Amino acid sequence: MLIIIIILLLLSSLLLSIDPATTTTTTFPDGHSTVLPDPSTFFSPNLISSPLPTNTFFTNLIIENGTQHEYIHPYTIKSSHSTLSLSYPSLFSNSSFTNQIFTPDINISISQNPKPNRNHTVSSFSDLSLTLDFKPFLRFFLVRGSPYLTCQVLQNVPLIILTGHNIINFVPNGLKTKYKIFLSNNQVWILYSSTPIGLTRKASTIVSETFRGVIRLALLPNPNSGMEQVLDKFSSCYPVSGHALFRESFSIEYRWKSRGLGDLLMLANPLHLKLVKDSSVKILDEFKYQSVDGELVGVVGSSWKLKTDPVKVTWHSIKGVEKDSYPEIVKALVEDVKGLDSSNMSTNSSYFYGKLVARTARLALIAEEVEYVDVIPKVRQYLKDTIEPWLDGTFVGNGFLYDKTWGGIITRQGSNDRMGDFGFGIFNDHHFHIGYFLYGIAVLAKIDPAWGEKYRPQAYSLMLDFMTLGKGSDLKYTRLRMFDLWKLHSWAAGLNEFEDGRNQESTSEAVNAYYAAALMGLAYDDPRLVALGSLLTSLEIRAAQTWWHVKEGSTLYGAEFTRTNRVVGILWQNKRESVLWFAPAEQKEFRLGIQLLPILPVSEVLFSDHEYAKQLVEWALPSLKREGVGEGWKGFVYALEGVYDKENALKKIRKLTGHDDGNSLSNMLWWIFSR
Missing domain, CATH: 2.70.98.30 (Golgi alpha-mannosidase II; domain 4)
Incomplete structure (x- = not known):
């Protein structure tokens, strides 16, 4: 199947468009927002009937x-x-x-x-x-x-x-x-x-x-x-x-x-x-x-x-996992899967919930790759129990709604709180949040095709919220909501006024969104979705490497900024910042981590320049000496160190006492042993 898909991607005659029949409906209930602005203030009346850019x-x-x-x-x-x-x-x-x-x-x-x-x-x-x-x-x-x-x-x-x-x-x-x-x-x-x-x-x-x-x-x-x-x-x-x-x-x-x-x-x-x-x-x-x-x-x-360069969209590692490492990975898998309990979900935030879903989906794919399928039934049940309530509208405390005014998905929490779900209700971070859900949906549809067909309409509605290619009043979603077709990368900010324009912090989560959509295309045998997701994944990677990754000696930015920074924190239309929304500039492990998470097969393409990866890790390592540095953020630094120094990185990973909420020991070991 993968060979067939790759051949289809290389056919120059393949039109990258989603079947219009899937773009004219939405499966989520209509919502009423109290925080969205009135588009009629500035848009010509003839434009109001169509989904509008957010x-x-x-x-x-x-x-x-x-x-x-x-x-x-x-x-x-x-x-x-x-x-x-x-x-x-x-x-x-x-x-x-x-x-x-x-x-x-x-x-x-x-x-x-x-x-x-x-x-x-x-x-x-x-x-x-x-x-x-x-x-x-x-x-x-x-x-x-x-x-x-x-x-x-x-x-x-x-x-x-x-x-x-x-x-x-x-x-x-x-x-x-x-x-x-x-x-x-x-x-x-x-x-x-x-x-x-x-x-x-x-x-x-x-x-x-x-x-x-x-x-x-x-x-x-x-x-x-x-x-x-x-x-x-x-x-x-x-x-x-x-x-x-x-x-x-x-x-x-x-x-x-x-x-x-x-x-x-x-x-x-x-x-x-x-x-x-x-x-x-x-x-x-x-x-x-x-x-x-x-x-x-x-x-x-x-x-x-x-x-742009072709990107292989693969379920598993690009180069394969060392067979000698299987027992250690399996041991971690058994422990990670043992801890799965959908009744103990600690959040109703669409972002953090989505991360937990995607983390669990990774366990199923790792299990496939190391040939230990015994854990997959429990992973499958966990994914069903956690994803279905968001798709059928029964999730307590939150859920997806459809906003007719602008034409897009919002959440219940975001419908009456501008800051709810990190601004999801005003169309902020849609590709980040939905991307995690799509990853989980893609994996579940792969391992349970009957489930995938049952929830295909909801899956496509989520994907089309930020990946619709068409235009017109008969559509439900605006064209490529988050992706800037001139800069060739996404912006995260929605209907917020900012002096420096749109912004994006985490390029790797943007990559995850389009990569997850391409995986969903594989699961649903939809080569056009694979093609579009792969294209946007490749462009997002090239943009990250161009504007976020600050290499030693680069002349793109000022000499002092380049000397001090190996990666941009927040990239704005008019500004490059070393700080993050949630961390000051000196906490460099946060900046590295937010440009790497989640760790996936495609992360290898994002950080294909091993010399730059070494520069970035050596720049961030001194920050780990601070008191109180989180184990999860250490893990991302060590994971990137594994790109060029596998043995030392593995020693450090084995000593970690915890991981990011979207990561796991199984995933860290899989990453290191697939270098």
């Missing part, structure tokens, strides 16, 4: 007052009082964090005295773009990775362009379709217009004559380079939307819709540049903008094909 790059623009800034690469934008503010953010870095600083360099509006309560409206959105309207006069095409900000002036009105800096010089071309604006902070901006526009400078304000058409603004990062000629050349072609297409295995195609003449110029982030496999695009190596994500490089082409 964890996207423009979330700050659709919650609270909609006035918190967002990063669209390479610019940060902020909407307030009928004015759009544009910033080319400066970078600040020290040993604790690296962040981008928002300064409103350019402000665009049609009036110097805008109505204070006038909101912007999201009139359309796509995978890579957002259309923001200031009705009835202005429309902004906010396309990620565009070196230009594009504004369509819908009616004949005078524009107001205000800057917080002094205007040092102001130079039009002969046709008045291009203006260079020199600011006192040493920035040079270029304004392009689709037709001639008369502009007048008054102190720090530029006022236009009555104008209708398109204007584009671009920062010129290096006035003494050839970048101005590049901006001039491609200024007439502007993108209005961008989409990600899933046509081949382990591949994504970007395709932009554009207007105007000429070729399309966009910017690629460092991960894009690693993955671009398309001879039809031209990379402009010297055309660069700075970013907290690393240099953004110019790419010419209206479509790109990105190809």
Whole structure:
């Protein structure tokens, strides 16, 4: 079966789409939330009938007052009082964090005295773009990775362009379709217009004559380079939307819709540049903008094909377990299974409960691999007893509900408490929580196919909550709820307003979510689900290795931050932090552990760079000398040490007196003996 699935994954004609028939229903009861915001405040009425994005790059623009800034690469934008503010953010870095600083360099509006309560409206959105309207006069095409900000002036009105800096010089071309604006902070901006526009400078304000058409603004990062000629050349072609297409295995195609003449110029982030496999695009190596994500490089082409490394989705270890180790693993298995008692579940939290379910599912797979199936019946019964109440709605104290307003699953605890289940009710951490449940469901469906078929609708509803590919009002869930198709990794934060935008802490739990979905595809003989889960798993891994894993000598971040940190704690759209939500920076074992748990066969792929694993462990080991360090967190450090020093790691693991609630001695021994 595995060989057949792998062959199917490699077929370039395999469309990565879930059967639409499974996406139009939900099996969980409708819930009423008292904590979710009203989407009609900012979304156009024609969008309200469809499932809406709850964890996207423009979330700050659709919650609270909609006035918190967002990063669209390479610019940060902020909407307030009928004015759009544009910033080319400066970078600040020290040993604790690296962040981008928002300064409103350019402000665009049609009036110097805008109505204070006038909101912007999201009139359309796509995978890579957002259309923001200031009705009835202005429309902004906010396309990620565009070196230009594009504004369509819908009616004949005078524009107001205000800057917080002094205007040092102001130079039009002969046709008045291009203006260079020199600011006192040493920035040079270029304004392009689709037709001639008369502009007048008054102190720090530029006022236009009555104008209708398109204007584009671009920062010129290096006035003494050839970048101005590049901006001039491609200024007439502007993108209005961008989409990600899933046509081949382990591949994504970007395709932009554009207007105007000429070729399309966009910017690629460092991960894009690693993955671009398309001879039809031209990379402009010297055309660069700075970013907290690393240099953004110019790419010419209206479509790109990105190809990532294949990831084998396997139930068991990739290289196999040493047979000599079977007796020790079996001994641990017997003890771990002996302790299973579903009546003593210590939590009703969807996150911690899911971890316990997945921990137990690992025991069944380890038992298969070491050929000790005697424990599987008890594991199977435990999984049934713990998973079924969440799927059939009989779990006391919590459970899954369906929210019609935004289109997604919430929990009972999260329906009336923003902090309940770590914010699950406002669509925070969905892939983390559900990923653990999916792992348990996948394993149970594997060892008990009849059970799997009985609960297949509920299993798919959970998976589709964050892995729906389709779009439209007939669907129940929004498209790829947690996954950012431009950054190519997930965000954990839901409908929360944050100054630094979306964030994610645990990349390994994100990997687990898509990996578990792929395993579910194996259990249900669904090659399309295997293909999609495997693709997202691979991309999440590549993103973690690019932005979270900080290798010695890396130049991606500031020198002081790189010297002090071997792994990012919380990664934000605008910031890299050394702290965690639950631990300070000096507790390094927490940072290592939260980027490794849960330990799975795919963890070997996530930490395939053994030299980096050694750097990370050596950086974290001194933290274990503190008084009161938890045994579970020590275990993760030792597990990663086993990647390059198996014998010493094994000695330390044997001395542990406890394990993380999602881990076990059986799993630790399985990991070490499969190195």
